[in-house]
Amino acid sequence: MPLESVFLDAGGVLVNPNWARVSEALARRGVVVETARLERAEPYAKRDLDMSALIRATTDQSRAGDYFNRVLRHAGLEPSEATDAALAEVHEYHRRHNLWEVVPAEVPPALAALRRHGLRLVVVSNSNGTLRAKLERLGLLAALDVVMDSFELGVEKPDPAIFKRALERSGSAAASTLHVGDFFHIDVVGARAAGLHAWLIDSASLYAGYDCPRFPNLSAVVEAVTAGALL
Structure with a gap:
């Protein structure tokens, strides 16, 4: 069946954490770490958490503290009172505004290319109630047909x-829908359980051997989609 809809995770696909904001919060507490080091560390922290049993036993919110501390460790920092204070500031910002607010340069043209291909675009994201406002603030909302915020x-x-509710709301059929996310046991497993196709964003090539197509970024996904990879 021809592809008709593309479901997209928000974090790790359309937007990334504002690590500059995290670096600045740490610096105010005397902890110096470059933004780029935090950016490089993040895929490894996500991979640590992307375990079936852990995902089943936790929620997106309950994993947040562990996620940030793992990023710090992969960046060469040990958690401390200073890092705890910085992360408390970051969490408060995220609660009000959403820290995932950096749009990779390839995302707007990638969304436009999917639109030109005649595809329905739906965001399906584990978020905190700020997703729609965040996407509007970042200029991405107009490119999307439906936004599903788990909160x-x-x-x-x-x-x-x-995923089934997203199919219903968007008028999509599972067999002609692709979901793209950045966690295997959250995105790929969940989408497949609902009957969708599923691809993984694997920016640091950490998922070799996993039974799903892997791509470094959304641009590579678009190239595969427009080449008819699912047709």
């Missing part, structure tokens, strides 16, 4: 229910 829905990935 508003009361269900989050990998529960297939959130």
Whole structure:
């Protein structure tokens, strides 16, 4: 069946954390780490967390502290009172505004290319109620047909229910829908359980051997889609 809809995770696909803001919060507490080092560390922290049992036993919110501390460790920092204070500031900013606010340069043209290909675009994200406002602030909302924020829905990935609700709301059929995300056990497992195709953003090539197509970024996904990879 021809591809008709593309579901997209927000974090790690359309937007990335503002590591400059994190670096600045740490610096105010005397902890110096370059933004680029935090950026390089993040894929390894996500890979640490991307374990089936851990994902099943936790929620997006309950994993947040562990996620940030793992990023710090992979960046060569040990958690301390100073880092805890900095992360508390970061968490408060995220609660109000959403820290995932850096749009990679390839994202707007990639979304435009998917649009030109006649595809319906739907965001399905584990978020905190700020997703829609954040996407509007970043200039991405107009490129999307539907936005599904797990906080508003009361269900989050990998529960297939959130994908099924996204299918219903967008008028999409599972067999002709592709989901693209950055966690195997959240995005790929959840999407497949709902009958969707699923691809993984693997920016640091950490998922060799996993049974799903892997791509370094959204531009590479677009190239595969427009080449008819699912047709």
